[in-house]
Amino acid sequence: MGAGSMELTTLYLDQPIVWKRAVDIAAPYGTAGPTALFYIHGGGWNSGNRDLFHYHLEHFSSRGYWCASAGYRPAPEVNWKQQLTDVTGAYLAFLRHLERRQETVRNMIVLGSSAGAHLASLLALVSPEALDIAQKDSDLWRKPDACVSINGPATLEEWPDMNADIRGSIEQTIGYPYDVLDRTDMFAQASPVNHVGRDSPSFLFLLAEREYFFPHAHIHLMSEKIRSYGGESEAVLIEGTEHGFFYRLETPEQQRALGLLEAWFDRRKEKKMK
Structure with a gap:
């Protein structure tokens, strides 16, 4: 396989196939390095697809990384926990794929953009058992070593002056509107910042300068919380971006x-390596 000719293996999680529940895997060109990358696309929890991160898969697989891009069913067809179930299943399928090829991965990094950053953060912070997410191949579970959150949320709990579009998208994936008072715990449970603890993996937050949906202040608070527990976290603003x-x-x-x-x-x- 020559440079510029990325080949993908698509693994569906179900038989018969369930739409969107799949993962695209790109093998590294040449000798594999010690790091594998697992991407989750965004799209307001209700749109987007695995193809969005194929440019990253092409770039990093050409540099010796095993790479994967996961799909998940959209809201309101399913809620956030079912979406997390989908990406957890895709993550386990990726781990199984690596195991069958006897690949040694020292550094497993999950990455996501927007709604995908929300799901990637939860994947990195919460074990499937903690959220009662049943999975086949659960014996393969390996906590990600790090997470990259690209213009994603730290919280889904209501905040002042929320963008109307993102408010509606969050309500869709939670399955309830904010004004149903006895369901506020669902927004809290779905918020990554509430799952930060002493065993949290390293985080890198990439922030868009023109961010319309998720306040930077929330990300900085989450980053500080990770560091307060002794973890590693960086938040970097990328100027000129939205x-x-x-x-x-x-x-x-x-x-x-x-x-x-x-x-x-x-x-x-x-x-x-140290």
Whole structure:
């Protein structure tokens, strides 16, 4: 397989196939490195697809990374916990794929954008058992070593002056409107910041300068909370960008974010080798 000719393996989680419940896997060109990347797309919990992160898969697989991009069923067909079930199943399928090829991965990193950042954060912070998410191949479960949240939320709990579109999208994936008072615990349970603890993995938050949906202040509070427990966390503002900026790798701003991401990966490799 030559450079520029990425080949994908698509694994569906069900037989017969269930729409969206699948993962695309790109094998590394040449010798595999010690890091694997697992991506989750955004789209307001109600749209988007696995293809969105294929530019990242192409780039990083050409540099020795095992890469995967997961799909999940959209809201309101399902709620956030069912979506997390879908991406957890895709993650386990990726782990099984690596095991069958006897690949040694020292550093498993999950990444997501927007709604995908929400699901990636929960995947990194909460075990399937903690949220009562039943999975086949659960014996393979491995807590991610790190998470990259790209213009994603720290909380889904109501805040002042919420953007109307994101408010509606959050209510869709929770399955209830904010004004149903006896369901406020559902918004809290679905909020990544509420699951931060002493065993939280490392986080990198990439923030869009023009962020319409998720307040930066919430991300900074989550980042500080991770550090307060002794964890590692960075929040970096990418100037000249707006929400949803980092699917492609073409513009100067995207290239800057890519450089930051690769440098962060390299630092993690060095720490793992010590």
